[in-house]
Amino acid sequence: MTEQKVRWGILATGGIAATFTADLVDLPDAEVVAVASRSQASADAFAERFGIGRAYGDWASLAADGDIDVVYVATPHSAHREAAGLCLEAGRNVLCEKAFTLNAREARELVDLARERGSFLMEAMWTYCNPLVRRIKALVDDGAIGEVRTVQADFGLAGPFPATHRLRDPQQGGGALLDLGVYPVSFAQLLLGEPSDITARAVLSEEGVDLQTGALLSWESGALASVHCSIVGGTANSASITGSHGRIDIPFGFFFPDHFVLHRDGRDPETVTADPADGPRNTMRHEAVEVMRALRAGETESPLVPLDGTLAVMRTLDTIRDRVGVRYPSEAATAAGVTPA
Structure with missing residues (x-):
C-alpha cells in the first residue's frame, strides 16, 4: 500500500x-x-x-x-x-x-x-487530527502556558429536536452527551488524560436521554475541566485552556478551529491562524490523511488518535451517564442476559 x-x-x-x-x-x-x-x-x-x-x-x-x-x-x-x-x-x-x-x-x-x-x-475524532489543535497540543506539552489549571469547553445546538429525532431516541443512543459532549470531553482528555474524579448533572427528556449535561472532571494534579453539552440551547461552542503562566482561547467551533489566541504572561496576545493550504475549517480530510499514512506505514493504530485514549474517553462518558441516570435499552437488555435484537 x-x-x-x-x-x-x-x-x-x-x-x-x-x-x-x-x-x-x-x-x-x-x-x-x-x-x-x-x-x-x-x-x-x-x-x-x-x-x-x-x-x-x-x-x-x-x-x-x-x-x-x-x-x-x-x-x-x-x-x-x-x-x-x-x-x-x-x-x-x-x-x-x-x-x-x-x-x-x-x-x-x-x-x-x-x-x-x-x-x-x-x-x-477529526479534532485530534486538525493541524491547529495539534499545534495547541504541542504548545501545551511544551509548557507555553505553564502547568494546565483549567479547561473549559462546550458544544450546544439550539434545536428544538422533536421526540422522533435520533438525538431524542434512546434506541439510537440519543442525547447530547454521546453526540456532542464527546467533543469537549475528548478535548479535555487530549490535554490532561483520563480524569481521576467526575461529577455531573443533566436535564433529561421524557424519553430518558440527556437534553443538556454539565460535568466537572478533576485530576490528581489539581487540574479541573468544566464541560457542557446541549441539544436545547446553542452555546458558544468554544474552549479555553488556562495554565499557570498563560491561556489559550479557542473561539466558536473549537473542535475545528480556524484560529486561536495565545496569551502568555508578559507578552502581547498572539493570534495563530490556520494555514489556507490545510483546506476549509470543516474539512474531514485530515483524519483520512492520517488513516492512509498509518496504513502505508503498517501501523495498526494512530498515534494521533490512540485506542487507549478512545477507551479512556468512553469510560468517562460511561461515568457521566451513570452519574446523571442515562441508560440505553440495549444496555439494560445486555445486563439482563438478553441479546438485543
Whole structure:
C-alpha cells in the first residue's frame, strides 16, 4: 500500500458519510470503491452521487469485499459495535465515527478484536487530527502556558429536536452527551488524560436521554475541566485552556478551529491562524490523511488518535451517564442476559 491509492469502503449513507466522502474524493491518493447501506436504493443513490463503482444493500457484502483497504463506519453510534465488528471480523481495517460506541464495554470489544486480528482501527475524532489543535497540543506539552489549571469547553445546538429525532431516541443512543459532549470531553482528555474524579448533572427528556449535561472532571494534579453539552440551547461552542503562566482561547467551533489566541504572561496576545493550504475549517480530510499514512506505514493504530485514549474517553462518558441516570435499552437488555435484537 506504499504506492497505489488507498481503497475506501463507506458503510452508511447519511449526512456525515456524505461529508466525509466528499472530502475523500478530493484526495489524490484515495479512491472510494464501494458503499453499503441496509437499503439497496440508498446505496445506489449514494454511489451515483459520488461515482462509486459498487453499491451493496447490506453491510456483510461490503465487509467481505477484499478489494477494500479500509472501511469508514458512519452509522449512528448505537450501531458502531455491530458494523465495525462485522468489518474487523472480515479482516477489514476500520475508521469508526464518534462516539466510538455506545459504551466502554463495546469499545473494549472492538479494540480487542482489532488487536487480535492485527487490523487497523481508529476513532474518527477529526479534532485530534486538525493541524491547529495539534499545534495547541504541542504548545501545551511544551509548557507555553505553564502547568494546565483549567479547561473549559462546550458544544450546544439550539434545536428544538422533536421526540422522533435520533438525538431524542434512546434506541439510537440519543442525547447530547454521546453526540456532542464527546467533543469537549475528548478535548479535555487530549490535554490532561483520563480524569481521576467526575461529577455531573443533566436535564433529561421524557424519553430518558440527556437534553443538556454539565460535568466537572478533576485530576490528581489539581487540574479541573468544566464541560457542557446541549441539544436545547446553542452555546458558544468554544474552549479555553488556562495554565499557570498563560491561556489559550479557542473561539466558536473549537473542535475545528480556524484560529486561536495565545496569551502568555508578559507578552502581547498572539493570534495563530490556520494555514489556507490545510483546506476549509470543516474539512474531514485530515483524519483520512492520517488513516492512509498509518496504513502505508503498517501501523495498526494512530498515534494521533490512540485506542487507549478512545477507551479512556468512553469510560468517562460511561461515568457521566451513570452519574446523571442515562441508560440505553440495549444496555439494560445486555445486563439482563438478553441479546438485543
